[in-house]
Amino acid sequence: MIYFREISEKKSNKLVANKNSIIRLSRYKNALTRLKAMGFVKVFSDNLADAVEVTPSQVRKDFSLFGILGNKRGGYKVDELIEKLNSILGKNELQNVVIVGAGHMGTALMRYKGFEKEGIRIAACFDTDENKLDRNAKIPVLPISEMQEFIKKKKIRLGIIAVPDHAAQEVLDKLLEAGIKGILNFAPIKLNGPEEVVINNVNIELELENVIYFVNVKDKAKVKV
Amino acid sequence: MIYFREISEKKSNKLVANKNSIIRLSRYKNALTRLKAMGFVKVFSDNLADAVEVTPSQVRKDFSLFGILGNKRGGYKVDELIEKLNSILGKNELQNVVIVGAGHMGTALMRYKGFEKEGIRIAACFDTDENKLDRNAKIPVLPISEMQEFIKKKKIRLGIIAVPDHAAQEVLDKLLEAGIKGILNFAPIKLNGPEEVVINNVNIELELENVIYFVNVKDKAKVKV
């Protein structure tokens, strides 16, 4: 992937975007819309740093990494900044997504309010279970046999996998075959896909196990007293 | 929190557990149960490294960090290793959890199969909406007014927040008041709690936005050709 490397690395071998910096951009953007609502027209790296709980250096570094320039002494204009962040984050165009699996998790995601206001639209959900189908719903639930055609016809690039573990790899293969480029995977297994496909895993058990571990550590630390 | 620092840092100022190392421990453990099912009695750092896609150095480093010792030349005994990892991860005792919010996400989590086999038990779910209550279900859905007493009586330490943004902070405060020590939060807002409480945030929008960003980057990289 030579061409990707060209834009993802600076000459100086300092790497550009990593996952954390993108997450921070999203947070800056959210903070900015709040600040805007409060009447701010300009912001300084200080303000954003406070809002997102990072250092001002981090803010300026992130911006400079993505080519966002402010005005020395004058900070950043809120409107321009929001616009630029939206553009970087791909928020200027509606993002169509399909969900595979209309079980509990898939249904929760279908109903999830957070997506719409972020410019994410669930185009359809797919399932093998006939009882779950609902062609006429606002977000239709369709048989998985129609999935690939649907994706191709609507040129959808993003898919969410919310099926049981044992079905996940097969679903992934089908999605990729149909042209999907990015995956958010809720099945707690490692999926194999080609390098050029973006796969982000959300593993709820692992997240909860993490909490358990740190609670235990702190507990033991206290007992030690 | 002097006492916590004492055990969380080595003399040499090398820090012990960070979130990533704990996640890796969970993955080692999962890999090991698979290897065990395949008949393995011993494993080498090589095997685990392959299974989890890290370097053998990483595996040995992680183990040494948590005081897990193998046998030079003989690797690690699978059963012992699983046992030790379970103990570190707090898997030897059943972990009771309450869910707050019986909306789509809360319900999905209640029905989530992954928890049980990891020794996590959902003791109850709480909601303000009377229509959602169900005292007699296997996992009862109770009014939020009974939450604090329930938590205290059953000495529950872990809570999952799955309520709308605007209710999340209030729910957190109540949970902490009742004695909850660790939180998994699905509401996409920053929660304020005292330092000694463990709060882990799962933000599904951010995760999907991340996918969108990297898909766009790769797309543009290709067009550039």
Place this chain on the structure above:
DNA sequence: TAGATTGTTAATCGATTAACAATC
């Protein structure tokens, strides 16, 4: 102008990887 804030370079910090002596 004087003061404040950016943008970038250098320093620091932390986590991962490599190397290798110890030893089973």
Place this chain on the structure above:
DNA sequence: TAGATTGTTAATCGATTAACAATC
């Protein structure tokens, strides 16, 4: 014993923070 693998120390890599010259 010879060979292989651990456990740990040192080297590397990457990300965050600090510092400061440029400049509005």
